[in-house]
Amino acid sequence: MIPRHLLIAVVVLLATTLGMGVYAWRIRGRVERTEASATNSQPVAPPAAGPSEQVTLYVANDEGGRLLPQAARIPLPSGRQERAQELLRALVDIYLGKSSPHVLGTGSEIRGVYLADPGLAVIDLNAAFANGHRSGVLVEELTLASLLATLSANIPAVTRVKVLVDGKERDTLAGHVDLTSFYDVSRVDQLVTQLATEP
Amino acid sequence: MRSNSAAASTAPDESIGGEGESRLPHSFPPSLVLGWLIALAAVLALSGSSEERQLSVYSRAANYSVAVVERNRVDYTGLLELLEPLGTVSAKASGDHWTFHYNDLEADFVAGRMRARVGGGDLNLPADFLLENSRGLVPLAGLSTLLPRILGGSITLNLSGRRLFVGEVAIHFTASVEKTVPPKLVMNFTSPVNPMIATEPGRLQMVFTHDPVVAPGSQTLTFDSKSIPSATFEESNGIAQLLVATVVPALASFSNDGRTITITPAAAPPMPNPPAQPPAQPPVPAARPAPAPPVVAPTEAGVPGGQHIFAVIDPAHGGDESGAVLTDQLQEKDVTLAFARRLRQVFTTHGLSAWLVRDGDLTLSLDQRAAMTNASGAAIYIVLHATSEGKGVRLYTALLPSGGENQGWFLDWETAQSSFEELSQMAAASVAGELANQQVLVHTLIAPLRPLNNVVTAALAIEVGPNNEDVSQLSSPEYQQGLAEAVASGVADLREKLEAQRK
Numbered sequence: 078m079i080p081r082h083l084l085i086a087v088v089v090l091l092a093t094t095l096g097m098g099v100y101a102w103r104i105r106g107r108v109e110r111t112e113a114s115a116t117n118s119q120p121v122a123p124p125a126a127g128p129s130e131q132v133t134l135y136v137a138n139d140e141g142g143r144l145l146p147q148a149a150r151i152p153l154p155s156g157r158q159e160r161a162q163e164l165l166r167a168l169v170d171i172y173l174g175k176s177s178p179h180v181l182g183t184g185s186e187i188r189g190v191y192l193a194d195p196g197l198a199v200i201d202l203n204a205a206f207a208n209g210h211r212s213g214v215l216v217e218e219l220t221l222a223s224l225l226a227t228l229s230a231n232i233p234a235v236t237r238v239k240v241l242v243d244g245k246e247r248d249t250l251a252g253h254v255d256l257t258s259f260y261d262v263s264r265v266d267q268l269v270t271q272l273a274t275e276p
Numbered sequence: 277m278r279s280n281s282a283a284a285s286t287a288p289d290e291s292i293g294g295e296g297e298s299r300l301p302h303s304f305p306p307s308l309v310l311g312w313l314i315a316l317a318a319v320l321a322l323s324g325s326s327e328e329r330q331l332s333v334y335s336r337a338a339n340y341s342v343a344v345v346e347r348n349r350v351d352y353t354g355l356l357e358l359l360e361p362l363g364t365v366s367a368k369a370s371g372d373h374w375t376f377h378y379n380d381l382e383a384d385f386v387a388g389r390m391r392a393r394v395g396g397g398d399l400n401l402p403a404d405f406l407l408e409n410s411r412g413l414v415p416l417a418g419l420s421t422l423l424p425r426i427l428g429g430s431i432t433l434n435l436s437g438r439r440l441f442v443g444e445v446a447i448h449f450t451a452s453v454e455k456t457v458p459p460k461l462v463m464n465f466t467s468p469v470n471p472m473i474a475t476e477p478g479r480l481q482m483v484f485t486h487d488p489v490v491a492p493g494s495q496t497l498t499f500d501s502k503s504i505p506s507a508t509f510e511e512s513n514g515i516a517q518l519l520v521a522t523v524v525p526a527l528a529s530f531s532n533d534g535r536t537i538t539i540t541p542a543a544a545p546p547m548p549n550p551p552a553q554p555p556a557q558p559p560v561p562a563a564r565p566a567p568a569p570p571v572v573a574p575t576e577a578g579v580p581g582g583q584h585i586f587a588v589i590d591p592a593h594g595g596d597e598s599g600a601v602l603t604d605q606l607q608e609k610d611v612t613l614a615f616a617r618r619l620r621q622v623f624t625t626h627g628l629s630a631w632l633v634r635d636g637d638l639t640l641s642l643d644q645r646a647a648m649t650n651a652s653g654a655a656i657y658i659v660l661h662a663t664s665e666g667k668g669v670r671l672y673t674a675l676l677p678s679g680g681e682n683q684g685w686f687l688d689w690e691t692a693q694s695s696f697e698e699l700s701q702m703a704a705a706s707v708a709g710e711l712a713n714q715q716v717l718v719h720t721l722i723a724p725l726r727p728l729n730n731v732v733t734a735a736l737a738i739e740v741g742p743n744n745e746d747v748s749q750l751s752s753p754e755y756q757q758g759l760a761e762a763v764a765s766g767v768a769d770l771r772e773k774l775e776a777q778r779k
Binding site: 139141142211212213214215216218221237252253254255257258259260261264265267268271272276 | 593597599600601608661663664665666668670672675676677678679690717718719720721722723724725726729737739
């Protein structure tokens with residue numbers, strides 16, 4: 078005859094084991110789902126289209142080496158960071174288009190825009206953007222000024238901008254324009270004024 | 277060669293099967309270890325032979341190199357590729373026969389035969405002629421007899437160094453140590469040379485990639501000097517190099533339009549400015565770690581030691597960093613160097629002493645360029661760029677980055693230019709006016725372009741583009757001369773103000 082207390086202990090242990098097994102099974106499934114999403118290398122889909130808004134894009138034009146504001150209507154999400162990204166992606170789309178006024182290399186993309194510290198914006202370009210960029214002081218400067226001016230014109234709180242390539246600091250965009258520094262929007266505005274005038 | 281490597285790699289698998297898998301986790305059979313070692317050796321051998329073998333050809337028409345391939349332990353090269361830059365060539369393969377034409381001369385070769393018929397006469401090659409995919413390969417050792425018959429002139433073949441000289445094109449040099457204080461090694465070449473120069477502890481290396489420089493009487497030169505005891509000339513794989521042994525770090529400078537190279541111990545470089553800073557001279561920025569010491573000395577022998585130089589001219593890029601590719605034949609670093617040399621000459625005629633940051637194909641960091649300029653005490657720094665994009669000339673002054681706090685006497689490295697912004701912009705405006713007078717399209721801008729922001733004197737960048745659709749204009753002496761005259765006039769107009777800021 079098995080003592081009653083022993084029987085109860087065995088039943089409790091069996092129930093605990095079964096319960097832990099079920100819990101472990103569910104945890105494993107959750108981890109697999111997390112890993113799958115973490116290793117997904119597909120490009121991030123554009124955010125759901127928000128209402129179209131009027132924005133000002135500063136578009137570089139190689140003919141004459143000028144940078145001029147251009148009004149555009151693009152769908153923008155509500156978050157500030159997402160809006161900043163969509164703005165610059167709209168700008169890059171113009172440069173990658175068939176009748177581009179300022180050709181960028183194939184595969185050029187804005188990986189992300191991050192609004193950090195009060196007033197600081199970090200623009201992260203992909204490697205193809207920098208590696209495929211034409212080399213020269215003015216062509217590189219037009220690209221940089223175009224990105225920075227578009228960002229500051231539409232996100233007024235931005236006062237300083239830093240540019241990264243593939244999440245890392247890089248010396249120059251394509252051999253000339255410096256990417257190691259943080260740039261004051263006020264100084265960039267001075268450059269934009271100069272680039273808007275006829276040589 | 278790849279198939280050999282693969283075969284070696286499969287050997288371990290067979291030995292595992294033979295010995296039984298149960299032994300594998302505990303101990304490796306000797307055959308398995310041997311197989312792995314063979315595979316490793318094959319991989320190392322393959323990686324070691326990855327350097328492209330080449331034959332350098334020097335002629336009055338062109339200096340170039342062609343690929344060398346090894347067949348049956350004999351070096352071969354394609355005859356058509358070898359002679360194409362020197363004349364009109366064509367070839368036709370028909371079975372084992374290969375008929376080759378150079379200008380009006382005909383030569384017949386047969387695959388697998390040593391005997392060939394060249395210009396109506398027979399000739400014996402030292403190894404079989406080979407035909408691969410209609411490409412005729414001749415043994416390298418046979419070129420010394422074959423080429424004079426085809427070209428109708430003398431050639432000199434250095435087989436071990438794989439260098440071929442067509443006609444009298446060789447550049448000779450002499451080297452001697454002048455017993456000045458400090459002593460300096462002076463090398464005089466019979467034509468201008470443009471070697472890549474690198475310094476490392478114990479020696480200074482000059483690599484002549486495109487110059488037909490040949491060895492002096494002896495491969496090793498010894499000098500009666502403790503600081504520069506010897507120099508060795510070496511040739512291999514189509515490249516010549518001169519290794520100068522030095523006890524202390526040395527600097528190389530060019531003069532006489534590239535015909536003279538002077539090696540000086542760095543312990544006492546002939547910098548044109550005195551070591552002491554003028555009282556009003558802003559202190560050298562020190563927020564960054566001190567850059568590496570300069571690897572070149574002032575290049576203008578005419579600048580006497582102990583005097584201030586007026587302008588530092590910086591041909592942007594150089595060495596490993598070629599800048600923009602302007603055309604298939606033209607790199608930015610070469611255009612900037614040629615323009616810098618011309619600008620130095622024109623500055624001199626305007627009575628302005630000028631010094632080039634580099635006067636050869638050297639790799640210099642931006643920090644090194646700024647440090648050399650700041651140490652020189654010059655009144656103006658001018659960095660030269662070239663582009664095929666757009667028309668005319670762009671003048672840039674610094675767009676200073678944000679932040680930057682000076683610490684007492686020490687200036688912030690990133691914003692060291694801040695005290696000189698106004699003067700730099702005045703210089704840009706003056707040069708722009710002179711360029712406009714010459715009908716050159718000119719645009720004046722600020723730019724985030726290092727090292728403008730690191731320089732503690734008036735600083736200006738000039739990006740030269742063609743004034744019309746023709747990019748080759750960038751290397752035109754006439755175009756460069758016109759621009760140089762305008763730049764020098766613009767700077768000379770502002771001379772007093774520029775001089776005043778450094779007093």
